[in-house]
Amino acid sequence: MSGFGGSLLSALFIQYGISVGASGALFGLLESMLSELISNWTMYENKLAALxxxxxxxxxxxxxxxxxxxxNFAHIGGFV
Incomplete structure (x- = not known):
């Protein structure tokens, strides 16, 4: 879903160019790691270093x- 979101935001803002790659999906993985860190905040020993x-x-x-x-539109779209 994050790869699709990154491609969609990229297509909306860069209409006269071609964008290829998996960076939107990779930013979706970064966002999921961030949400997992926030959700399981109490389980981490070194919270500040991880964040x-x-x-x-x-x-x-x-x-x-x-x-x-x-x-960068694909990065932001994948993150969102």
Whole structure:
């Protein structure tokens, strides 16, 4: 579903280009890891380290989306 959401948002905002890849689905996996971390917050020993590591990975991957020919709309659509 996250791959479809990423492709859909990409198709809506980039109408005159082609976007291929699995980055939307991978961002969906990052979002599911974040929601699992929040849902099972009490089970983690080092809560802050797990949260900061995941947020750092998400921010770095979104920053890569600034590069040319990288579709950040697919990243955001997959995350949502």
């Amino acid at each position: 900061l590591t995941l947020i750092f990975i998400i921010i770095i991957n979104l920053a890569v989306g600034i590069l040319p020919h990288v579709d």
